[in-house]
Amino acid sequence: MVAAEREARFLEQPGGNPEPPGLKISDDLQVAAKVLESGSAYALALHLNIQQFGKAVDDQAANRAMREKLDAQAQTLNAQAKTISELQDECAAMKKKIAELETQLARIIATGGGARSQAEVA
Secondary structure (H helix, E strand, O other), X not given: OHHHHHHHHHXXXXXXXXXXXXXOHHHHXXXXXXXXXXXXXXXXXXXXXXXXXXXXXXXXXXXXXXXXXXXXXXXXXHHHHHHHHHHHHHHHHHHHHHHHHHHHHHHHHHOOHHHHHHHHHO
């Protein structure tokens, strides 16, 4: 259980720790070289594991980068949605003002005030 907890803490660190507690990378590299140079079935298995773990590390980094990009796009989208909402509110206010002005213009025309203005323009 202690080893699993230590591994979980190590994996949670972004980028990992170059040499986690309890592991000595140089010792592991020496053992790995010994196994890889043995020509045994273990050499092939270790080689394949190393290749797959390397791909997994690359994929993890790519996933992290994509998550960051997605988060940035989500923030941009939220800002744009807010701007759209503000523009819709502004448009509604302008429509209301136009309706009020049209009503005022209709009253002016109905009272004959519009006829003078139109005669002056002509």
